[in-house]
């Protein structure tokens with residue numbers, strides 16, 4: 198794990214000393230948008246027109262943020278239009294790499310061995326973290342965006358005029374409610390598991406755990422009467438929640454110490470997780486070998502032996518029974 202300073206790689210772990218042992222996530226750096234006509238989006242610069250074959254995603258199958266973008270790519274039928282490279286699950290001294298391994302898809306575009314070489318290909322003086330996902334533009338040979346919440350919005354609508362599958366996962370009428378749910382789920386759960394797992398003081402850990410389980414309890418209630426977070430339609434809020442839930446019992450309960458309850462202990466949340474897993478296209482985006490091996494083998498400050506637990510036994514293909522919730 199490390200970061201780039203002025204284009205040079207430095208191998209350093211997260212610095213929690215200045216924040217009382219708390220893990221504080223940095224904002225992503227590349228914030229432009231692909232749009233139907235190439236006009237600028239809400240942030241960044243213009244010039245990124247939606248065209249089949251022009252864009253590429255760099256992802257990790259372990260990473261919940263990158264996982265969002267893979268699911269949205271599938272839901273929108275963009276698999277042929279947007280190519281993908283997959284990094285190796287192990288993230289150590291050199292950060293993400295393209296070392297050989299099952300499920301790794303090498304970088305056929307920039308021929309990078311290390312993900313930080315993709316960042317310096319875009320900006321030779323880049324300073325900051327080297328994270329997945331990355332949306333790359335083959336035409337301008339640069340990074341368009343490396344913020345998953347924005348990449349999924351791009352995939353949701355920018356390619357609609359050039360052959361994307363129908364479906365709007367951020368519909369106008371539901372935006373306020375989606376934004377409100379996203380805000381709570383992001384802070385306490387998507388990022389909450391990291392705040393818990395990367396905390397280096399007892400206080401910082403406990404500060405993350407209480408709101409995390411309060412949110413899971415709240416979601417359990419909400420999903421008792423609704424098939425999806427917003428009712429009977431699948432939205433980006435579900436995609437964003439799912440990538441944390443699917444990792445929870447396998448990784449966050451043990452490795453990140455989020456162990457008051459498991460998702461398996463919540464009847465509605467666990468059935469909801471199976472429902473989404475069984476949604477067309479989604480199971481193929483889930484890779485437990487990358488997920489488990491990434492966390493347990495990479496974070497040696499948390500798990501010095503690198504031993505990967507064998508369990509838990511889970512069956513996401515079991516019936517979920519949630520069709521009955523649709524009016």
Ligand SMILES: N[C@@H](CCC(=O)N[C@@H](CS)C(=O)NCC(=O)O)C(=O)O
Nearest residue numbers: 260261262326327328329343344345
């Ligand atoms: N805000 C970013 C976060 C992405 C992120 O933190 N990805 C992790 C993997 S799960 C990563 O690449 N970490 C490497 C690092 O922090 O050095 C997003 O949502 O796209």
